[in-house]
Structures are given as structure tokens and as C-alpha cells.
Amino acid sequence: MKKFITILSLLAFVGTSAMAQFPGGGPGGPGGRGGQRGDGNGRPGQQQTPTLNLEGNAPKGNSKITGFIIDEAVTTAVEFANVALYNKENKVVDGAMADEKGKFTLSRVAAGEYKLVVTFIGYADKTIDNIKVEKGKDIDLGVIKLATSAKQLDEVTVSAEKSMIEEKVDRLVYNAEKDITSKGGDAADVLRKVPLLTVDLDGNVSLRGTSNIRVLINNKPSTIIASSIADALKMIPSELIKSVEVITSPSAKYDAEGSGGIINIITKKSTIQGLTLNVDAGAGIRGSNLGLNGSIRKGKLGVTMGGGGRAFYNKAGVSLDQSTLVNGNTILTKQTADAFDNGIFGRYNLGFDYDISKNQSLTAGVNFGTRNFIRTQDFTTNIYSNNVLNSTSFRNVDSKDLSNSVDVNLDYIRTFKPSQEWSVSTQYSKSNLKNNFLAELLDESGTLASRQKNLNNNINQEVTVQTDFQTPIKTNQMFEVGLKGIFRQVNSDFSYQVAGATGDFASDVRNPAGLLDYSQNIASGYLSYTYSTKNKYTFKAGARYEYTTIDARDQIKDIDIPAYGNLVPSVNISKTFGNTTLKAGYNKRIQRPGLQQLNPNFNLANPQNITIGNPSLRPEITDNFELSVSSSIKKLYLNASVFGRQTNNSILRLSSPSDTLIGAVITTFQNIGTQQVFGSNIYGNLNITPKWSVNAGVDVFYNYLEGQTRNVDGSSSLSSNTGVVVGGRLQTQIQLKNGWGIQGFSFFRGRQVQLQGTEGGFYMYSVGFRKDFKNKKGSIGLATDNFFGGMVRRSTLESAQFKQVSVNNIYNQNVKLTFSYKIGNMRMVEQKKTKSVRNDDVKAGESNNNN
Known part of the structure; x- marks a missing residue:
């Protein structure tokens, strides 16, 4: 199902038959959708109407069908919705994708009777029947309203569900948004559950035994983190955290700071329209x-x-x-x-x-x-x-x-x-x-x-x-x-x-x-x-x-x-x-x-x-x-x-x-x-x-x-100390019936x-x-x-001069x-790629605050 959803977001038309009939209807370049050129940045490029290719059997005309697709609840454009035109034999004969304003155009439509089907992830399909096209005359369908589909949204939520832990090429990712026990806490409560990390009772963070690390928020530094990581973590409510990335071997692209590695806290961002x-x-x-x-x-x-x-x-x-x-x-x-x-x-x-x-x-x-x-x-x-x-x-x-x-x-x-x-x-x-x-x-x-x-x-x-x-x-x-x-x-x-x-x-x-x-x-x-x-x-x-x-x-x-x-x-x-x-x-x-x-x-x-x-x-x-x-x-x-x-x-x-x-x-x-x-x-x-x-x-x-x-x-004299440190964690999560x-x-x-x-x-x-x-x-x-x-x-x-034992309850x-x-109301849009400042170069302080 997850693969199916990914394909849907890339197709210019609904159904593999439509994709086969239109060479422009397959997936675009990197980051693009079918039927258009991707800009390589996770965003669709400029819309291109696909060319018919029915091996000479598809009728061609000089009429146009146009319209605007909007969300019926918030009356905003549904960008990049898929439009397919069917003939009386229920075969796809033309198709297009709406632009950023929700507008679509089907050109070179032959005279005949058709139906139009509009689809987009998160919305119920919209069918317009009995479209009669006369030779040389254009048809404006006006505003077409799409209703959200609770069933489809539920399917997306379930099928796109991520694992709690993911390992990527250069980092380990902890998907904190799946954690139900950290609600009501702060970032320190979340980081305690991330593999490779240790967070003590004061909120001080260490990675593989060293506290000499760099913590970023959405790839960016903050001056409060430079003062104290423990203080900074208390400022971030756990409900705002989407994921935590642990980078143990940063490339040259990152600042040289952080001898133990980099922790990047990703907060929840808007990916909705x-x-x-x-x-x-x-x-x-x-x-x-x-x-x-x-x-x-x-x-x-x-x-x-x-x-x-x-x-x-x-x-x-x-x-x-x-x-x-x-x-x-x-x-x-x-x-x-x-x-x-x-x-x-x-x-x-x-x-x-x-x-x-x-x-x-x-x-x-x-x-x-x-x-x-x-x-x-x-x-x-x-x-x-x-x-x-x-x-x-x-x-x-x-x-x-x-x-x-x-x-x-x-x-x-x-x-x-x-x-x-x-x-x-x-x-x-x-x-x-x-x-x-x-x-x-x-x-x-x-x-x-x-x-x-x-x-x-x-x-x-x-x-x-x-x-x-x-x-x-x-x-x-x-x-x-x-x-x-x-x-x-x-x-x-x-x-x-x-x-x-x-x-x-x-x-x-x-x-x-x-x-x-x-x-x-x-x-x-x-x-x-x-x-x-x-x-x-x-x-x-x-x-x-x-x-x-x-x-x-x-x-x-x-x-x-x-x-x-x-x-x-x-x-x-x-x-x-x-x-x-x-x-x-x-x-x-x-x-x-x-x-x-x-x-x-x-x-x-x-x-x-x-x-x-x-x-x-x-x-x-x-x-x-x-x-x-x-x-x-x-x-x-x-x-x-x-x-x-x-x-x-x-x-x-x-x-x-x-x-x-x-x-x-x-x-x-x-x-x-x-x-x-x-x-x-x-x-x-x-x-x-x-x-x-x-x-x-x-x-x-x-x-x-x-x-x-x-x-x-x-x-002064040279002193040394050695020891073995052992740590561990165990976590389990069960999804029960009826939303429990x-x-x-x-x-x-x-x-x-x-x-x-x-x-x-x-x-x-x-x-x-x-x-x-x-x-x-x-x-x-x-x-x-x-x-x-x-x-x-x-x-x-x-030391030779003193001995101190402290007990903290x-x-x-x-x-x-x-x-x-x-x-x-929400509906899915492509998440934009951004670049931002990353300062990874300051040894954060320790906190003596217990809470």
C-alpha cells in the first residue's frame, strides 16, 4: 500500500492504462510528477499537457475542455489534481493535471460524448457525466468541488506508518511522533529513548559516552543551546518533535564542532494545504x-x-x-x-x-x-x-x-x-x-x-x-x-x-x-x-x-x-x-x-x-x-x-x-x-x-x-582513571483495536x-x-x-586533597x-526542500538543575 501511494503521487493520470497511453503521463524527473518536468527539488515543475498516443486510433479535434478544481470546505485550489477524460466505451482518451491555481485544460478534444473523472489523494473521486462536445466549440466546466475522503485519509495514515527507528545512509532516525509516553514532557524525555544517546536526570545529553556533541533544531543552531543543551531541551515541548536524527560520522558539509557527533531535532512542519x-x-x-x-x-x-x-x-x-x-x-x-x-x-x-x-x-x-x-x-x-x-x-x-x-x-x-x-x-x-x-x-x-x-x-x-x-x-x-x-x-x-x-x-x-x-x-x-x-x-x-x-x-x-x-x-x-x-x-x-x-x-x-x-x-x-x-x-x-x-x-x-x-x-x-x-x-x-x-x-x-x-x-602530577560503562534500553508498542x-x-x-x-x-x-x-x-x-x-x-x-560523596534524591x-x-481541513501537498544555517561548533554547558 505504501508503494501504491507513492506511485499515485507521481502519476499524471489515474490507472496504469492512462499511463500507458500517454508517454508524458509517467513519472517525471527527480521530484516531479507524471506528465510534467520535475525541478529536482521535491516540487512539480510547469504543467505539460500529455500527448495522445493511441497508435492512430484516438480521434483528435479542435475543442477544449477547461475548469477549476477547488476544495469544497476551504474553497482553495487543489493543486496538481489528476484529470482523466473517458469515452462512451469507458476508455481513457485524454488527461491532464491541474496547475497551482487548480486550473486544467484538455486540448484537441474530438466531438463526442464523454465523462470526466478528477482524483487526488485525500479526496473522494469526482465524476462529471454527460459531457457533450461539439466540433469547434469549447466547454468550460467552471468550478469543480472536491470533498475530502476520510476513508482515503485513514488509509494514508495506516499505510504510510513509519517504524519507530529508521536507519538511513548517514544517520539513525527516531520517529518521536509515534511515541505516546512522551506527551506532556519536553525534548529531554524524547531524547532519552533514542538509540546511542544518554540523557541524565539534569537533561545533559551524551552520545556514545561523550557530552561533546552539537544539537541542532531543524538543521539550525540556537544561541540558547550554546549556553546549555539541558536548558534548551526544556524549552521544546515533546509534542512539537517529529523526529530525532543522530549523525555519528558527519561529512565535511557540517561544521567541525561536536567531537561525538550531531543530534538534529526535527519539529513538526506544515505539509498540508x-x-x-x-x-x-x-x-x-x-x-x-x-x-x-x-x-x-x-x-x-x-x-x-x-x-x-x-x-x-x-x-x-x-x-x-x-x-x-x-x-x-x-x-x-x-x-x-x-x-x-x-x-x-x-x-x-x-x-x-x-x-x-x-x-x-x-x-x-x-x-x-x-x-x-x-x-x-x-x-x-x-x-x-x-x-x-x-x-x-x-x-x-x-x-x-x-x-x-x-x-x-x-x-x-x-x-x-x-x-x-x-x-x-x-x-x-x-x-x-x-x-x-x-x-x-x-x-x-x-x-x-x-x-x-x-x-x-x-x-x-x-x-x-x-x-x-x-x-x-x-x-x-x-x-x-x-x-x-x-x-x-x-x-x-x-x-x-x-x-x-x-x-x-x-x-x-x-x-x-x-x-x-x-x-x-x-x-x-x-x-x-x-x-x-x-x-x-x-x-x-x-x-x-x-x-x-x-x-x-x-x-x-x-x-x-x-x-x-x-x-x-x-x-x-x-x-x-x-x-x-x-x-x-x-x-x-x-x-x-x-x-x-x-x-x-x-x-x-x-x-x-x-x-x-x-x-x-x-x-x-x-x-x-x-x-x-x-x-x-x-x-x-x-x-x-x-x-x-x-x-x-x-x-x-x-x-x-x-x-x-x-x-x-x-x-x-x-x-x-x-x-x-x-x-x-x-x-x-x-x-x-x-x-x-x-x-x-x-x-x-x-x-x-x-x-x-x-x-x-x-x-601538579599526572592522574588517570579508567572504567567500563554499560547502558541499555527496552521499548515496546502495541496497537490495539478501536484506536487503543x-x-x-x-x-x-x-x-x-x-x-x-x-x-x-x-x-x-x-x-x-x-x-x-x-x-x-x-x-x-x-x-x-x-x-x-x-x-x-x-x-x-x-583526589589527594579531598573526597566528596553526593547523593541526589x-x-x-x-x-x-x-x-x-x-x-x-487538510490535504496533502509536496513538502518543500529548504536550506538553512547549521552551526555545529560550540561545546554546550552542563546543567545542575534536577527536575
Whole structure:
């Protein structure tokens, strides 16, 4: 049925008999429909009326039959509808396709009696009988109205159903729109279910054991992602996500950034003609969501507008046991804290696309994201010196992470012939981030003694301009070339203020105010060549050169960071044997530091556990190798891969005791490390029945890290740490009768090594049910997450000077009710091909927000 639908969308006439009788009625060129020339861009070309070829037996005349085809509900043109003319013997004698305005013309019609049949996917067939044509006289049928066919739409939905997991030549695709348990969540909930990916409880993403990746949204970057991937994922409601692409071996066409690979989140776009409005809502004991998305398309112009928001509320408990060695004395810190989190996140968009002509198009869009995360924590801290209690303090902290971002893009693409195209893409992005806290310090009796606050304002903006050109060479080769410029500006302005129990705040002389002005400009160009052989070998090789200049200054002086250039090669080879594909790849990648690694602001919300950035960081350089095999065996799909990764100049977290704050540990970032990773991924999908599928995967990798750490006497020495990390996932989905569906999911990741300790493992699970309405326009669902008491994660840090054990209890049990409904009329149109900016070059920060 899926193949049948594909053929229908390419035919100029209904039925294989019509196709046989008209040479112009077969499929067009790449991207075209039958009876017309395709523009190679997924769009039909200019209409051409087919020529009769009935071996001299078809009558020819000089009359015309014309008319306009519209949708009876929304009174808009039905573009490219199929028109067939039958004689009294019920044989096709002529045919055509409607143009973009719904108009069709049948020329050279002989005198006689006929009937006309109009067809298009998603509509009921329309037959006009008793058409009498007189010699030399034209007939205008006027407006012909087509009614939507619910039955046909149902067939399209079922037969075009995608698998949850698809593997393409250069990427793995997770079709998130089929996931019924993620409704009411955010992008982090979706990414947790994607093979090869790990998303921890804070929303930090890693690919094959590394968090040095690049996340794109619809092939585009966002400045909020540069600040923190975890924060950005919370802004994107799960209902907006169509699919997630995991690219482990990017070609030279992609920016060199992202040592582990690229994750591309594809949101739902309008592929319909007419006017629609989608409503998604959900309510749960941990969070609620609301989304509205509308689209209207008429002729050459399409407009989409909408977005979604999510609010959550969650409790957490944290304990910290920490011992430090200071001047020969052992300082023991025991700390507990109860936390309550409130967050409101949203992402909203307005988009336009316009066909200038059959081979030129413009797209433009504005995306706005907002994030408001508020955490209240009540700390109790006991400090012991040589096992004797030295002090007890109470600290109530209100932290506010507030941010908003805007991305504006304008893109142009021109197609010269099939697969030969030139594009220009531009984008402006800006994010504003406030990371503030207000602390109240209480004495042992609980009386307010003093107050502290930190004000930290950050701005991250960038302008990107790029141009790309690709052209085929013969039928089995492709050449691609492109140029790109990124102009990035990062600013951080921070200050600490103190006050007594009453009175005004004043600057803290022990922690003076500071700032960072950081400008980064990147010029790059690439060449890529693809060659395919008749015996199903495909070779893709390319190289990219990037030159980076940096100007940085703090409040006092310039920061000397020399310019640097990088040549980044990539090679990918694949070979297909029947249902089995073997792939091998090598690429070199760059990982530049992100805002949270650069920001020199001391985060003193918890004075026993402080984080500070380093504006002098330089990029990491990584060599990646991978070998994979995939095969389909009846109802079973299997994919297995082995990979290796060597990273030099690695950016690692480095912790050491504070010289001024007793019992405190300060964490910063340094280019001190070398990291080696070797591992394997095994993934399988089994369709037990057409309605029941099960997929599972296992990830195993060995991690070796080494770097310079600080000794007790203040000197440095080479330290190392090794370990094996195991993770896995299991998911099943069943489609039942009468529109019912059920899905279950579970995931775990074992303990992961760090240079100075380990990061605790964790697991997650969920079960969901959904009931589709009979008209297929809506559904209602019920899902539950982690219903056996929430999560516990235990992590350690250790060196010659200190030892830290932290336990994080996250009470994230959740039950949620979801509702989705679609109103308006829709019909299928061709999805347009677009080009847009892709910035893949910033190491995203880590988040300490638990929710």
C-alpha cells in the first residue's frame, strides 16, 4: 500500500492504462510528477499537457475542455489534481493535471460524448457525466468541488506508518511522533529513548559516552543551546518533535564542532494545504503542558504559527559528605538540603515559505524561546575539624535561572536542474541569561543574621552567513562546496552584594564584580565528493578548513588567546549486500568551549560546592573511527557498531579545595586531559505482529582519562582513571483495536568514570495508554513515569586533597493525562526542500538543575 501511494503521487493520470497511453503521463524527473518536468527539488515543475498516443486510433479535434478544481470546505485550489477524460466505451482518451491555481485544460478534444473523472489523494473521486462536445466549440466546466475522503485519509495514515527507528545512509532516525509516553514532557524525555544517546536526570545529553556533541533544531543552531543543551531541551515541548536524527560520522558539509557527533531535532512542519489548528494539552502531578499550532497555506505562500509551553513542579533532596585536607587538618563537611523546583518553559515560532518560481523559493522564520527555572533550597551545614564540630549554619537560597532566546532566519534556494542547486542562508540569534540567587543566612536559633545575592547577566549573540552549491557529475557522483562565516559575541557581567538582616545591599569586597567580553569569529570552507558504483559501493570524502580568531577581555586586562586554524577531513564508505549494509567512517572534529565553561562568575549558591568558568579555554581536537553493520531478517532489524575516539587537549572538570573558604571545593575547567574511548552499540527492532513491535539496545564502552591534578603541596602530577560503562534500553508498542494503543519504556546507564571520581548511574521507566478518536482528529492518553519512588543518584569526587560523596534524591514519580485535537481541513501537498544555517561548533554547558 505504501508503494501504491507513492506511485499515485507521481502519476499524471489515474490507472496504469492512462499511463500507458500517454508517454508524458509517467513519472517525471527527480521530484516531479507524471506528465510534467520535475525541478529536482521535491516540487512539480510547469504543467505539460500529455500527448495522445493511441497508435492512430484516438480521434483528435479542435475543442477544449477547461475548469477549476477547488476544495469544497476551504474553497482553495487543489493543486496538481489528476484529470482523466473517458469515452462512451469507458476508455481513457485524454488527461491532464491541474496547475497551482487548480486550473486544467484538455486540448484537441474530438466531438463526442464523454465523462470526466478528477482524483487526488485525500479526496473522494469526482465524476462529471454527460459531457457533450461539439466540433469547434469549447466547454468550460467552471468550478469543480472536491470533498475530502476520510476513508482515503485513514488509509494514508495506516499505510504510510513509519517504524519507530529508521536507519538511513548517514544517520539513525527516531520517529518521536509515534511515541505516546512522551506527551506532556519536553525534548529531554524524547531524547532519552533514542538509540546511542544518554540523557541524565539534569537533561545533559551524551552520545556514545561523550557530552561533546552539537544539537541542532531543524538543521539550525540556537544561541540558547550554546549556553546549555539541558536548558534548551526544556524549552521544546515533546509534542512539537517529529523526529530525532543522530549523525555519528558527519561529512565535511557540517561544521567541525561536536567531537561525538550531531543530534538534529526535527519539529513538526506544515505539509498540508488549507487551514488547520492543533491543540495539545496535558496535566500531571509533576507537570502540565499546553500547545497550540496553526498553519495556513494558499498557492505559493505558506504560514505557520504556534508553540507550546510546559510548567513543572518537583521536590528533591540532596546530601553531601565532603572531607578536605587543609594545612594538615582534616575538614569534614556534612550538608543536607531540601529543594523545591518550579519551572516554566516554552518555544514559539512564526514561519513563512514562498515559491518565487518553479525553481526558486524563500523561507523565513522567527523562533522565540523562554525558560524560567526557580529553585528554593534550605541548607543545613555542619563543619568538623579533626572530628570536632566546629560550626553549624543554616542557609535558605532562592535561585533563578531566567533566559530567553530569539532566532531569525532568511534562506534562499535555487534549483538549476535535478540535484543541482545553490543556496544562501542567514541567521541572527541572541539569548539573554540571568543566573541570580538570593541567600538568607540564619544563626543556630533560626534568626536571620545576614543576606547575600549574586547578579549574573549574560548575552550570547551570533550572526551567520553561508552559501552552498552542489551539482551531480554524471549519474553516480556528487560534488559539494560551501563557505560560511560565524560572528559570535559573548558577554557576562556579574557582581556579589551583601547586607545585614536589614538595610541595603552593598558590594562584597571579598568577591568583587567582574565581566567578560568574548568575541569569536570563524571563517570556514569545505569540499565534498560522493561516488557510487554499480555494485553498491558508496564513497564520500571531504575536507573542511576553519580559521578562528578570538578577542577576549575581563574587567582588568586583555586575555591572550591566539588565533588557530584546523583542517578537518572526513571519509565514509558503505557497501550493501542484499539486505545487509556495512559502513565505515573516519572524521576529525573540534569542540570549542561554551558559555558555561567560559563564564568566570563564581557560583556561590552553595558555598561548599563552587563552580567557576575559564575564559582562556582552547578547543578540543578529536579523531573518530567507527564500523557498523545493519541487516533486515524478515521481521527483525539489527544494527551493531564498534567505535573508537581519541581526544587531545580535552576540556575536563577539575576540582580542588578552596584556599579561603573552609571545607569548600571549587570546580573549574581546564585543557589538561587526554581521553580515549572504545566501545560497541547493539540495537534491534522486532515486529512481532503488524501491530506489536519491540526494540532494545545495549551500549558498552571503555573510557580512559588522564590529566594534571593538584597535589597536597600545591604541585601538579599526572592522574588517570579508567572504567567500563554499560547502558541499555527496552521499548515496546502495541496497537490495539478501536484506536487503543499501549507503550512501555525503560532505560538505564551504569556508573560513569570521571578524571577525579565517578558519576552515578540511574534508570528510568514509563508506561502509557492512548485512545484515538474515531475521526482520527484527536486522542486522549494516560501515562506514568518512575512510579516506584523516583530516582537516586550517587556520585563521587576524589583526589589527594579531598573526597566528596553526593547523593541526589529526585522524587519524580508522575502521572499525566494528555489530550490532543486537530481542527480544520487538510490535504496533502509536496513538502518543500529548504536550506538553512547549521552551526555545529560550540561545546554546550552542563546543567545542575534536577527536575
